[in-house]
Amino acid sequence: MTHMHVAGALHADATTPAPVWLTRPEDVNSLTAKLWSETVKRDENGVITVGGLRLTDLAEQVGTPAYVIDEVDFRSRARDWREAFAGWTVYYAGKSFLCGTIVRWAAEEDLNLDVCSLGELTVALRAGFDPARIGMHGNNKSEAELRLALEHGVGRIIVDSSDEISRLERLCAELDTTARVMIRVTTGVEAHTHEYIATAHEDQKFGFSIAGGQALVGLFRCHHSPRLQLLGVHSHIGSQIFDTNGFEVAARRTLKLFSQFKEATGLELAELDLGGGFGIAYTKEDTPATPDELARGLRDIVEHECRGFGLNPPAISIEPGRAIVGPSGLALYRVGTVKPVDVGNGMNRRYISVDGGMSDNIRPALYAAEYSAALASRSSAAEPVVSRVVGLHCEGGDILVRDEFLPGDVAIGDLIAVPAAGAYSRSMASNYNHTPRPPVVSVRDGKVRTMLRRETLDDLLALDAGLSENEEPNG
Numbered sequence: 001m002t003h004m005h006v007a008g009a010l011h012a013d014a015t016t017p018a019p020v021w022l023t024r025p026e027d028v029n030s031l032t033a034k035l036w037s038e039t040v041k042r043d044e045n046g047v048i049t050v051g052g053l054r055l056t057d058l059a060e061q062v063g064t065p066a067y068v069i070d071e072v073d074f075r076s077r078a079r080d081w082r083e084a085f086a087g088w089t090v091y092y093a094g095k096s097f098l099c100g101t102i103v104r105w106a107a108e109e110d111l112n113l114d115v116c117s118l119g120e121l122t123v124a125l126r127a128g129f130d131p132a133r134i135g136m137h138g139n140n141k142s143e144a145e146l147r148l149a150l151e152h153g154v155g156r157i158i159v160d161s162s163d164e165i166s167r168l169e170r171l172c173a174e175l176d177t178t179a180r181v182m183i184r185v186t187t188g189v190e191a192h193t194h195e196y197i198a199t200a201h202e203d204q205k206f207g208f209s210i211a212g213g214q215a216l217v218g219l220f221r222c223h224h225s226p227r228l229q230l231l232g233v234h235s236h237i238g239s240q241i242f243d244t245n246g247f248e249v250a251a252r253r254t255l256k257l258f259s260q261f262k263e264a265t266g267l268e269l270a271e272l273d274l275g276g277g278f279g280i281a282y283t284k285e286d287t288p289a290t291p292d293e294l295a296r297g298l299r300d301i302v303e304h305e306c307r308g309f310g311l312n313p314p315a316i317s318i319e320p321g322r323a324i325v326g327p328s329g330l331a332l333y334r335v336g337t338v339k340p341v342d343v344g345n346g347m348n349r350r351y352i353s354v355d356g357g358m359s360d361n362i363r364p365a366l367y368a369a370e371y372s373a374a375l376a377s378r379s380s381a382a383e384p385v386v387s388r389v390v391g392l393h394c395e396g397g398d399i400l401v402r403d404e405f406l407p408g409d410v411a412i413g414d415l416i417a418v419p420a421a422g423a424y425s426r427s428m429a430s431n432y433n434h435t436p437r438p439p440v441v442s443v444r445d446g447k448v449r450t451m452l453r454r455e456t457l458d459d460l461l462a463l464d465a466g467l468s469e470n471e472e473p474n475g
């Protein structure tokens with residue numbers, strides 16, 4: 001939420017000041033490595049290329065807006081996480097972005113998979129992912145979801161409420177099977193971007209409270225159930241986390257729960273999941289830790305806390321989503337209008353309207369998330385100007401990139417690329433204003449492959465029973 005900072009010094013006459021965190025680039029054409037996927041660069045003509053393909057050519061082939069995933073980058077990030085956390089299990093959090101191709105890549109890179117809806121589970125199963133390596137989340141899992149998970153022998157179901165325990169026991173009895181379960185706990189640690197807030201009372205919908213005693217009761221219930229095989233405890237503390245402080249508090253509270261369970265039953269729980277939420281760079285000021293640094297920190301924390309409680313270290317898993325697919329993806333838009341807007345005191349703001357918007361990336365409107373942008377179709381010798389990249393929707397809050405230095409000559413027809421758009425963009429996209437959702441394509445060795453095709457107006461119209469061609473006699 002960096003845009004809440006007060007305005008800083010003027011950077012260019014007649015334009016609005018940049019926010020204090022946004023520094024004027026020495027070269028507006030340079031690409032800050034941490035924001036972009038591994039293969040991104042500018043070619044000799046100044047055009048941004050991904051996986052050896054010019055974004056101008058890609059736009060010709062698939063149109064705009066489009067999400068572009070750098071396959072080499074996804075795979076190498078997946079490998080980095082798995083290697084840094086060797087000995088632990090890494091579940092790719094499918095909610096960040098999931099489709100058949102991603103499921104296959106995750107399997108090929110030896111990741112496990114975390115899903116949290118009937119749809120995500122169905123995609124994973126249809127793409128042939130080993131059900132034993134799937135973890136199933138959700139605070140209100142339907143019977144259909146649980147049934148599908150049980151029928152396919154999903155590796156673990158992370159139960160979120162006592163109602164779910166009852167539902168699961170009933171379904172297991174009906175199907176004459178057992179379920180492998182973890183208890184999702186609320187540790188009272190709510191991690192935000194740069195800080196964590198420890199709350200005594202956890203006022204949110206997920207999990208069993210440790211402080212309130214429900215977590216221990218839930219563990220006992222699962223432990224005594226003939227239909228449930230209790231694996232351990234799951235804790236997820238938030239998103240865009242940049243350090244291990246929040247994880248330390250969460251691990252301490254969770255492992256204390258392990259020791260209380262041991263005291264009561266004489267048994268040690270076998271598994272602990274520390275969740276996802278590892279931060280990435282959306283702007284130059286974000287400084288995410290590397291998987292190696294995080295792995296070192298988390299290993300130390302777990303060892304230290306286990307020693308303190310006299311426990312054998314359990315099998316540990318984590319669930320990164322954004323940190324794997326986020327930086328691998330960019331969103332590509334075409335500029336439709338450029339409008340200097342008078343904001344008072346003789347200053348104006350450059351509004352650059354593109355052919356997408358809040359329907360393909362809701363995060364700025366929903367969370368005040370910050371993004372960066374670059375002119376992709378050419379380099380420019382023009383002065384950098386503080387600009388705002390906005391969408392085509394009928395909302396004042398339809399902002400894609402609130403503040404960015406872009407060349408002062410950005411014009412109609414130019415391409416704008418927004419990096420770090422691989423996670424929670426397409427997966428949270430909507431059809432607001434009857435807007436078909438953009439395609440997701442992967443690029444590798446100069447070749448584009450469709451991961452999800454572009455939605456068409458016909459796709460949307462086909463849902464509308466009020467249109468004459470779709471009318472059915474009985475509604």
Ligand SMILES: Cc1ncc(COP(=O)(O)O)c(C=O)c1O
Pocket residue numbers: 093095096114137236238239240275276277278319320321322323423
């Ligand atoms: C339980 C759980 N695990 C993993 C994740 C993935 O988080 P991220 O994509 O930020 O790593 C989430 C995100 O909300 C989550 O709720």
